[in-house]
Amino acid sequence: MKKFLYFLLAIVAVIIAVLLFNTVRLSSKQVASEPFEKIIISDRVYTNLSKAIQYPTISFSEDAIPDSTAFYGFHRFLAETFPLVHENLLLENISDYSLLYTWKGSDSNKKPIILMSHQDVVPVDEPTLSDWEAAPFAGKITDTDIIGRGTLDDKGTLIALLESVEQLLKESFVPSQTIYLAFGHDEEVGGAKGAAQIAKLLKERGVKASMTLDEGGFLADGLVPGIDKTVAIVNLAEKGFASFRLIVETKGGHSSAPPKENTIGMLAQAIVDLEANQLPYKLVEPINHQLDYMGGELPFLTKVAFANPWLFKKPILEGLNAHTTTAATIIDGGVKNNVIPTVAEATINFRILPGETIESVKEHIRNTISDKIKVEPVGFLTNPSPVSKIDSDTYKVLEKTIRSVFPESVVVPGLVGGGTDARYFYEVSDDVYRFYPIRLAPDSMSRFHGIDEKISKENYKEIIEFTYQLIKQLN
Numbered sequence: 001m002k003k004f005l006y007f008l009l010a011i012v013a014v015i016i017a018v019l020l021f022n023t024v025r026l027s028s029k030q031v032a033s034e035p036f037e038k039i040i041i042s043d044r045v046y047t048n049l050s051k052a053i054q055y056p057t058i059s060f061s062e063d064a065i066p067d068s069t070a071f072y073g074f075h076r077f078l079a080e081t082f083p084l085v086h087e088n089l090l091l092e093n094i095s096d097y098s099l100l101y102t103w104k105g106s107d108s109n110k111k112p113i114i115l116m117s118h119q120d121v122v123p124v125d126e127p128t129l130s131d132w133e134a135a136p137f138a139g140k141i142t143d144t145d146i147i148g149r150g151t152l153d154d155k156g157t158l159i160a161l162l163e164s165v166e167q168l169l170k171e172s173f174v175p176s177q178t179i180y181l182a183f184g185h186d187e188e189v190g191g192a193k194g195a196a197q198i199a200k201l202l203k204e205r206g207v208k209a210s211m212t213l214d215e216g217g218f219l220a221d222g223l224v225p226g227i228d229k230t231v232a233i234v235n236l237a238e239k240g241f242a243s244f245r246l247i248v249e250t251k252g253g254h255s256s257a258p259p260k261e262n263t264i265g266m267l268a269q270a271i272v273d274l275e276a277n278q279l280p281y282k283l284v285e286p287i288n289h290q291l292d293y294m295g296g297e298l299p300f301l302t303k304v305a306f307a308n309p310w311l312f313k314k315p316i317l318e319g320l321n322a323h324t325t326t327a328a329t330i331i332d333g334g335v336k337n338n339v340i341p342t343v344a345e346a347t348i349n350f351r352i353l354p355g356e357t358i359e360s361v362k363e364h365i366r367n368t369i370s371d372k373i374k375v376e377p378v379g380f381l382t383n384p385s386p387v388s389k390i391d392s393d394t395y396k397v398l399e400k401t402i403r404s405v406f407p408e409s410v411v412v413p414g415l416v417g418g419g420t421d422a423r424y425f426y427e428v429s430d431d432v433y434r435f436y437p438i439r440l441a442p443d444s445m446s447r448f449h450g451i452d453e454k455i456s457k458e459n460y461k462e463i464i465e466f467t468y469q470l471i472k473q474l475n
Helices: 001-026 042-053 068-081 083-088 125-133 155-170 195-204 263-278 287-295 300-307 310-319 358-368 392-406 419-427 457-474
Strands: 089-092 098-103 114-116 145-146 177-182 212-213 218-220 232-236 240-249 325-333 343-352 372-382 409-416 432-434 454-456
Touching: 001 114, 001 300, 042 068, 042 155, 042 300, 042 457, 068 083, 083 155, 083 263, 089 195, 114 155, 114 195, 114 419, 114 457, 125 300, 145 457, 155 177, 155 457, 177 195, 177 419, 195 419, 212 392, 212 419, 218 310, 218 392, 232 310, 232 392, 240 263, 240 419, 263 325, 263 358, 287 300, 300 310, 343 358, 358 372, 392 409, 392 432, 454 457
Parallel strands: 114 177, 114 212, 212 432, 232 409
Antiparallel strands: 089 098, 098 177, 145 454, 218 232, 232 432, 240 343, 240 372, 325 343
């Protein structure tokens, strides 16, 4: 018995030693900051963003025709507001509404870079209008904020980029490598007619950029438990997106004599089965990088878990939502309360983890629900994006610039659950990253696509400062 106890104690001691060894090895991966000379940014920039918000460049659906008055008005506004950009950069209209600016570099041997944003915004729910501090498209400027649809997603970064380029042109700055500014018009509905066509055109021209930068990462204030510093999340990849329609067809009947398999009951069971049999959590790239970078900044006990995912993987991956998610989003069936419908349908949306595919998700559905139910893909579908590198020269410049403009921050690579136009640019770029320094806190997360979307004046100037410095540092 004693030998057995000694054996158990020895095993426990080895496990503790391994845990401590791995924890001690997990140190901070933050690069040193390098103070930049700050630029003077006029308060005029608030008015420019305010005016941009006043153009309701709304994307309603994939098939809806864009509001030409709003988009062309917005284009005229850009030309009037940023005269040096439009005098010195080549501007091309793609698919009528998307914009591609080319800023020719002085060294044709250097790979170009692509800086992205998008012009379109999501609609505003009419019943919520009275809950807004100001009308969503009024662009109201208060003592602290600019309010309106698009301030966070994504006109704030678009106008900030143009402010930076305009300022650099005033300083007679000439980039060494060519810089493309790519502004799609339909990102909110998949980007197939906008960013996808820009990427296609660049590919046809043989463009191969060293880096593409788009929205999708941000400055997290108070959003990462255990880290009291600002966390700059640079997303290296994005999950895929796929929706499938489940269709149940029966002979229907009278509700007084329901069949054993009721149309709606079969559909409900399929939804329950899918929610109860979620695809597994997995430690895949880039989640592994996220654990390494985040773990080095955590308090000791929490760091033990991040340093030893072989033992604590499950709760960590659940916290990071590191799996293909399943969400029933639309349901339809029935015409009268005493009639069993002949058809009932539901749409299930999946955000697909890297390593899985649209086809593997469809197979999972088929293996989970009754074979009496039809499964059809519906709407926009895309596989997960490739994962960009964290050891490339451009990532190092991006990382250094973030740390230098925001020395109080820690940079953490990650995976974005939502979709961006950046997904289309992997074939024309060595690496694709998602980050602009929009500050988000617990009280502002719901403003994305929600009520009272607004950005603080201070944060807006930070975005301009960052984009200005990034362009200079890349050169």
